[in-house]
Amino acid sequence: AATCGLSSAEATDVRRAGLLHDIGRIGVSNGVWDKEGTLTVAETERVRVHPYLTERTLASSPALRHLGTIAIQHHERLDGSGYPSGLAGDAITAAGRVLAAADMYRAKLEPRPHRPPLEPAEAATVLRDEVRAGRIDGEAADAVLRAAGHRVRRRRDTVAGLTPREIEVLRLLARGMSNKQIAHELGISRKTAGNHVEHI
Secondary structure, eight states, X not given: OTTTTOOHHHHHHHHHHHHHTTGGGGGSOHHHHTOOSOOOHHXXXXXXXXXXXXXXXXXXXXXXXXXXXXXXXXXXXXXXXXXXXXXXXXXXXXHHHHHHHHHHHHHHHSOBTTBOOOOHHHHHHHHHHHHHTTSSOHHHHHHHHHHTTOOOOOOOOOGGGOOHHHHHHHHHHHTTOOHHHHHHHHTOOHHHHHHHHHHO
């Protein structure tokens, strides 16, 4: 969090939210968490509620309430494909972006009933792929990987702080293309293209 420019107080809040972020899992049956096969639609919906349950649990304590507003974002994605609220782009706080990247990386290192744990290099590859897909913040992912001991290339300075994908989108937008045309050209969803345009 500090690497991403958050203050020491904000970094402390991210750390504490990280310790508490999955407390809402207790509201979902162990039968769902321990299932080896594919989850049903109803089971998937129960899983998608656990960040909300975390936020509601923490909201009951005045001392922890502010941590809930960070913890609830750990499964949100920049392109709006995350849960529980489907937040996108700037609606996800800097603290939430760091927590989402850290949670994804750490979860890949842990065994799950449906898969074995990944090696650190494999988990890093998954995280980088999510950045390329526009779902995880690149700066947050680099900070998490650096903290985990991975070598991270120094990011080149880009125009107005835009990612390479956002620059591609901007070039197509400047040619007069619609979000639908941009999505088709880049092989991404229309919603993702729209989120990139909104962020730009």
